[in-house]
Amino acid sequence: MDxxxxxxxxxxxxxxxxMGLGKxxxxxxxxxxRDLGCDWAWLGVWERNFKAQIFYDKxxxxxxxxxxxxxxxxxxxRDWLLKLKL
Structure with missing residues (x-):
């Protein structure tokens, strides 16, 4: 991913x-x-961290x-690697 x-x-x-701080x-x-001109954002999340997965899915x-x-x-x-097109 470039x-x-x-x-x-x-x-x-x-x-x-x-309290909305994470958001x-x-x-x-x-x-x-976005300000840096990146095309993608990506991260890793533990496969059993369902709360975080729901957060990122939103x-x-x-x-x-x-x-x-x-x-x-x-x-x-195991981490799942997630990406978002900016």
Whole structure:
């Protein structure tokens, strides 16, 4: 994916969830990507993080790949890679 902006991490403390802060930060990141002239935004989300998947789906992100990563003790988790055309 050429000319892409990666959103690495957005975490909101549980005490502050539900106040719209995650939405504000996320929309700021997307606007930064647009301002930089990027064609795509992409990110990874843990395959079992259903709350985040619903959040990203509302913005129109689509799954385009999967990525396995070690988390210790021989365990491997999987991220879904999502993209959005800006």
């Amino acid at each position: 000319n892409a902006f990666q959103i690495q991490r957005i975490y909101i403390s549980q005490a502050f969830q539900g 504000q930060l996320f929309e700021f990141a997307l606007q930064e990507a 913005y129109g992100f689509e799954k385009f790949a999967e990525h396995d990563f070690p988390v210790g003790d021989g365990k491997v988790d």
